[in-house]
Amino acid sequence: MKRILLTISYDGTNFCGWQRQKDEYLRTVQGEVDWACGKLFIKDINCIGASRTDAGVHAVGQRAVIDVETTIPTQRLPMAINSHMPEDIVVTAAEEVEADFNPRFRALRKTYEYKIYNSPFRNPMYRNYSEHVKTKLDVEKMAEAAKAFLGKHDFKAFCASGNSSKTTVREIYDISVAEEGDFIVLRVTGNGFLYNMVRIIAGTLIYVGIGKIKPDEIEDIINSKDRSRAGKTAGPRGLTLMNIVY
Amino acid sequence: MKRILLTISYDGTNFCGWQRQKDEYLRTVQGEVDWACGKLFIKDINCIGASRTDAGVHAVGQRAVIDVETTIPTQRLPMAINSHMPEDIVVTAAEEVEADFNPRFRALRKTYEYKIYNSPFRNPMYRNYSEHVKTKLDVEKMAEAAKAFLGKHDFKAFCASGNSSKTTVREIYDISVAEEGDFIVLRVTGNGFLYNMVRIIAGTLIYVGIGKIKPDEIEDIINSKDRSRAGKTAGPRGLTLMNIVY
Numbered sequence: 396m397k398r399i400l401l402t403i404s405y406d407g408t409n410f411c412g413w414q415r416q417k418d419e420y421l422r423t424v425q426g427e428v429d430w431a432c433g434k435l436f437i438k439d440i441n442c443i444g445a446s447r448t449d450a451g452v453h454a455v456g457q458r459a460v461i462d463v464e465t466t467i468p469t470q471r472l473p474m475a476i477n478s479h480m481p482e483d484i485v486v487t488a489a490e491e492v493e494a495d496f497n498p499r500f501r502a503l504r505k506t507y508e509y510k511i512y513n514s515p516f517r518n519p520m521y522r523n524y525s526e527h528v529k530t531k532l533d534v535e536k537m538a539e540a541a542k543a544f545l546g547k548h549d550f551k552a553f554c555a556s557g558n559s560s561k562t563t564v565r566e567i568y569d570i571s572v573a574e575e576g577d578f579i580v581l582r583v584t585g586n587g588f589l590y591n592m593v594r595i596i597a598g599t600l601i602y603v604g605i606g607k608i609k610p611d612e613i614e615d616i617i618n619s620k621d622r623s624r625a626g627k628t629a630g631p632r633g634l635t636l637m638n639i640v641y
Numbered sequence: 642m643k644r645i646l647l648t649i650s651y652d653g654t655n656f657c658g659w660q661r662q663k664d665e666y667l668r669t670v671q672g673e674v675d676w677a678c679g680k681l682f683i684k685d686i687n688c689i690g691a692s693r694t695d696a697g698v699h700a701v702g703q704r705a706v707i708d709v710e711t712t713i714p715t716q717r718l719p720m721a722i723n724s725h726m727p728e729d730i731v732v733t734a735a736e737e738v739e740a741d742f743n744p745r746f747r748a749l750r751k752t753y754e755y756k757i758y759n760s761p762f763r764n765p766m767y768r769n770y771s772e773h774v775k776t777k778l779d780v781e782k783m784a785e786a787a788k789a790f791l792g793k794h795d796f797k798a799f800c801a802s803g804n805s806s807k808t809t810v811r812e813i814y815d816i817s818v819a820e821e822g823d824f825i826v827l828r829v830t831g832n833g834f835l836y837n838m839v840r841i842i843a844g845t846l847i848y849v850g851i852g853k854i855k856p857d858e859i860e861d862i863i864n865s866k867d868r869s870r871a872g873k874t875a876g877p878r879g880l881t882l883m884n885i886v887y
Contacts, residue, residue, distance in 0.1 A: 406765040453766055473762065487762045516719065516733045519652040520699055520881075524766060635766075 396464050398496055399472060401442075402488035403428065403457040407631070408523040409483060412450040413457070424448070424484060428459060431479035436463045445498035445639050446505065449591075451631030453524065456506075456638040458498045498639075504568060505588065506638040509581040509597040509629065518577070525578065526597070526633035532604030534579055538572040540603040541581070543613035544596060545570060551620035553599070555591035555628060563589055563620075572600065579604075582637075591628050599626035642708055644742055645718060647688075648734035649674065649703040653877070654769040655729060658696045659703070670694070670730060674705060677725035682709045691744035691885050692751065695837075697877030699770065702752075702884040704744045744885075750814060751834065752884040755827040755843040755875065764823070771824065772843070772879035778850030780825055784818040786849040787827070789859035790842060791816060797866035799845070801837035801874060809835055809866075818846065825850075828883075837874050845872035 403424070411421040419426070425444055432440040445458040467475055472489040480486065512518045512525040513532050544567045551563040569584040581597055599616070602608040608616070608626065616624045649670070657667040665672070671690055678686040691704040713721055718735040726732065758764045758771040759778050790813045797809040815830040827843055845862070848854040854862070854872065862870045 404762075404765055406768070455766075477762070482763070482768055483765045485763045485765055516650075516723070517728070517731045519650055519729045519731055520701075520770060522652070522728055 396462055396494070397469075398460050398462050398492050398494050399469065400490050400492045400496065400498060401428075401459050401461065401473075401476070401486050403459060404455050404485050404487055405453060405457065406483040406523070407448060407451050407453040410450060412452070413444050413446070413448045424454075424457075425459070427481055427484055428461075431476055431484075432461050432463070434479040435475055436465060438463075443498060445502055446636055448634075448636055449631050451523075452634045452636070454636040457636055458502075458639050460492065460496060460498050462494075498641075501641050502587065502639050504584055504586055504640045505636065506569075506582065506584040507588065507593045508635045508637050509583075509593055510633045510635070511579040511581070511597070511601065511629075512577060513579050514577045521578075523632050524635075526601075526630045528601060528604070530605050532579060532601065533606070534572060534574045534604070536606075536610050537579070537581075537600045537604045540600060540608070540610035540613050541570045541572050541596075543610070543617065544583070548617050549620055550589055550592055550617065552616055552622050552625045553592050553595040554589035554622065555595065556622075558590035560587075560589060565589060565592070594629045594631065594634060595622075595625050595627075597629035597633065601629060602626040642710055642740070643715075644706050644708050644738050644740050645715065646736050646738045646742065646744060647674075647705050647707065647719075647722070647732050649705060650701050650731050650733055651699060651703065652729040652769070653694060653697050653699040656696060658698070659690050659692070659694045670700075670703070671705075673727055673730055674707075677722055677730075678707050678709070680725040681721055682711060684709075689744060691748055692882055694880075694882055695877050697769075698880045698882070700882040703882055704748075704885050706738065706742060706744050708740075744887075747887050748833065748885050750830055750832055750886045751882065752815075752828065752830040753834065753839045754881045754883050755829075755839055756879045756881070757825040757827075757843070757847065757875075758823060759825050760823045767824075769878050770881075772847075772876045774847060774850070776851050778825060778847065779852070780818060780820045780850070782852075782856050783825070783827075783846045783850045786846060786854070786856035786859050787816045787818050789856070789863065790829070794863050795866055796835055796838055796863065798862055798868050798871050799838050799841045800835035800868065801841065802868075804836035806833075806835060811835060811838070840875045840877065840880060841868075841871050841873075843875035843879065847875060848872040 473486040510525040719732040756771040793812040
């Protein structure tokens, strides 16, 4: 038996999130990965994912492990699995790992991208891949405010109810806000993220961008540990899990 | 009665092209524009489009005219029409034009973009917005070959059957092939394009990129006026109508 670590990319639009639901009729990414691998290896598969992305959230570098007995060379597994995958999921890499490798707890750092389309009119082609904000945002203030998230903090104010982690302390290694045409892209790397944390950071930075929160207030909001002082949870469609480092 | 020129952006994925079909159950962009404007102005609308994009082809800067009697200020029309539009179409501008303004025949130049995703694996998020080519393409050769299309030529070799134009002579003002991450983007501006012309140019440049056609053969292929010597018609999803100048 080998444990294989897969890198998986998907368009989250037509999924009820990563995690398989009790109601097996709900389409989930995990369910499709299990189904495709089940077809290939002719056995029941229950993959373990690194990150439980919500409905509508996308991934370029999701990771998951499967346990299989196979003679297919590891580097050929992506092609073999993809032949059973729907068009909105693709496996882009596979490597063998130790039998006890847990892709969730072994993650050293994760990078997310949050995309805002900042224009008076909607963008039909990016409607599922960005959050539309009509009001012109002050990108410089957003970038300034973002710096306050750097480092180790108790991010309780940036955590949705339903979070199951033991601690709300996380460390942000890198964060940036960049203007790219009509898009504003937030990129954030940390040792882990609480439930909805990136979307609440994005929503808070949008409030900074419209002038509702000042950049120098972010530190206070973090220290308050009070969810009601942070911004709204920005929508799922703008969020993409970019990369996980082990 | 005023003639209003609209700028329209759409995601072509879920449309049977621009043009209204005899079978009114087929979803078309023109049909949706007519329906939305009909709701707003409470009368039958038959808009005239500048370009009959095919099923799957997208637009950022499509143009169409409507004839209406209205007290709504012209600059407010996009917002008013959009309130009746589905999420995959948006009107981004409106201006009053002369009563006999024909958006198709008055066009001085049109710009199209053709996007190729050049990577061993599919990209789920761009599956509807790019053509996937697995083989590594030689972008420099493609850019070199593209230059041969510049200027006034008889583009009969780059025209699908079913073309209704009187002449197959067209002038290309500008053409470029650029590498943008894992994408290769062809941008072409001309005084007009024959049926499937941009997609046949894209398909021919893909053949150049894989070495099946040499850059210096393009001139001969154009002069041959022989469709069978050019490349395949590249898929519709990679194509976007970017801009029309009057």
